[in-house]
Amino acid sequence: MNINLTINGKSYSQDVEPRLLLIHFLRDIAGLTGTHMGCETSLCGACTVELNGKAIKSCTMFAVQANGAEIVTVEGLANDGKLDPVQEAFWNEHGLQCGFCTPGMIMASKQIIDRHPSPTEEEIRHGLEGNVCRCTGYQHIVNAVKAAAAGAGK
């Protein structure tokens, strides 16, 4: 069936199989491979993107369910070569190692800051519950979210 959606400000109109997962639309059709498939079951969060302003897991949503939606992926964050404050903070605070979970982590972190402009450590940790990182032990990610929130609030 035909769907229309906007990804990172760009419109897409495409015939898709009803069973096509949103993540495969993003990766295979839109060519945005920054969003990663980590578990296919919504449990690891590597596939987190923003859909109509909310962080969602794109591995368990059909592309057709996103018909008409506005989506932002990690590729849509930097503006004219200037990194988003959350990206910058992940870099500064060493909030990533292998980088595979990072796009999802960054999208989830943006949502945390949207909801809690000055998040406590507990709010950050609970906000990241749905995103697994196997490398960092989360501590530098927590620091990154704190730093991004502090910087964004300035």
Added chain:
Amino acid sequence: MATTTVKTETFVGKRIRRREDPRLITGTATYVEDIQMPGMHYAMILRSPHAAARIRSINTKPAEAAPGVVCVFTGKDTKGVGVVPCGVAMPDLRVPQHTILATDRVYFVGHPVAVVVARDRYLARDAADLIEVDYEVLPAVADPEKALAKGAPAVHPQWPDNIAFTYHQDGGNIDKAFAEADVVVKQRIVSQRLVPMAMETRGVVAEWRGADRQLNLYTSTQIPHLVRTLVAGMLGLEENRMRVIAPEVGGGFGSKLNVYAEEALMGFVSTRIQKPVKWIESRRENFTCTIHGRGHVDYYEVAAKRDGTILGIKLKLIQDVGAYHQLLTPLIPQLSVLMMPGIYNTQNIRADIVGVFTNCVPTDAYRGAGRPEATHGIERMVDVLAAELKMDPAEIRFKNFVTKDKFPYATATGLMYDSGDYAAPLRKALDLVGYVKLRLEQADLRKQRKYMGIGISTYGEICAIGPSPATPAGGWESATVKIDPTGKVTILTGTCPHGQGEETTFAQIAADELGVGLDDILVIRGDTAVVQYGIGTFGSRATAVGGTAVYYALQDLKAKIKKFGAMLLESDDVTLIGGQVVDNKTGKSTTLQEIARASYRALKLPPNTEPGLIATRFWEPPNFTFPFGAHIVVTDIDGETGQIKIRRYVAVDDCGNILNPLIVDGQVHGGVAQGLGQALWEQAVYDDDGQLTTGELMDYALPRAHLMPWIESHHTCTPSPVNPLGVKGVGEAGTIGCSPAVVNSVVDALAPLGVRHIDMPLTPEKIWKVLAAKH
């Protein structure tokens, strides 16, 4: 040429943010799954749902007729492909034929049976469901101790006792030690099976270029060169016709320190269909088909004097091998034996390993690989001994440490510890945690029947793996450093970093040696067509061995730079400093850029000097390195629910010199998280039929952000004399130090109830049962 202004900024030792990060935080890095090629096909592997079964027949016809399907291969088709290699040679090692697809029998749930190739991943998945396999299900055994029992089902019919190998090691005089002991403590200790769970599952893209007889294999691996050698061998392909590329690799933790059936299988498929083919492991496959870690049942006996002096250690180690040997499977428990005395001064040991086949996925290296098991064992036993003797666990450790005047120290297991000051991190950790005050608080809480525990672990580990005679594939590492005509620096490393940050730390080393900026340097890894042969990244070796190779290549290059500089300056007395060669007499200088251009233009050459600026070194380490440290964990246990709350986590690690503290902190945090995972949550559980009941993230409890305590990471610094950088390695330290500190803490909390040991993972249910039984 001008008079000098010397650049003074240095980079080694500084918290420098990583140079690999821009591509990772913008989603523009290329992992295997991100690779697209014209005409690329997709492979789906049909796997056994049974742990043990005979294959009566396979009907692939319905799948072959399915839309989009190009072909289906079974074990009959791949008979010409070599077996999956075990890289370990030892006497009496029983090595089952590990074919890349099952032929007449399957040995574990997830055993690959057939591969479907289609033009689309969805269609390949559909077609896999249409393959009809007629299995005769056989009895299975999934528990190593049950597998050793008489009458147990034979995993491999030719070896009814299920013994895969045995290994014995004696050091000193163990019988005398036990005869002279005032006290002997015994304990069975389990290090449960774990799933490494790299965030990126495995994946392979194989691209056969028939006209060139060239196979390009993109694979998510820690060891691209070894994969090339071994997979080329399996496929009967000349090694120089194969190029292995490890693109961005999304974590490994040892699980990608291997050669897997799927790597050869995709190579085979691509040569058959004459098209590129991609296979991406699903998370379920990652759980059932990628190697697991640990899987020990250890029986310890420790002999000691009444004053706490440890006299000797005996260990009977039962290693759950799984159905096959993967690359290093039989080696891993031997690493445990090497580490069994820990950092204690005892010269008497006896170890007996029995490796046991089970109908499970093979075990192999997982972060720490044998050393977490050994450390968990000895650190638990020291606490068991302390409890028996009513000694303080810190005091008994101070009493038994190898003292700092004894280095290099020859262990009873045949190692030579390079350098150490084992009391220093423990003293520091005790101070940081406020040990004396905590013990007073604990005494108070105990009066109120509240459970608070203080757990200490003082670990040592073997890193910088390692001297070639002790390493199956060679333990050296290589580096090439070259300077282009424009003066820019490229480092080719034989290591294969996948999160550890060597694109940054190696650049730091080179920047300081050459006096250039970090932006002038590029580090390339992971492509066998570009990088000289190398070993890879594992065993906390990349910086200590690979970084040292970079360092020595830089020394060679610097000598050549100085020759060209001296020629240009017409001087015989020059210094290389701040990216310039300076005439020591006149103060005149020439830049690296000018020298590079002159070296390639080659209008004039210094005597006995070839054009160009390039140097390659293969560095063979004379010894391992031996990092150490002390972790202290303070826990509070809810007496009603068994819930464990970690109040403090203090880690004092000594990894020698630190090149980048930011990266070292990250390694410690991540290591501790995996140690905590083992201590508190994670366990790969096979039921009696060999079904993995924790086969996905819903059932396998990983450390998540809200579960992790704040880790207070500190260091002492005892440089290693083994390499000129003085580094030891830190990738595995957190994991090794962690689990015994946690369990010691919880056992300490429950000590008033007479608890002496609890096996991991310490789930609330398990603790609640202990509490319920004692009340």
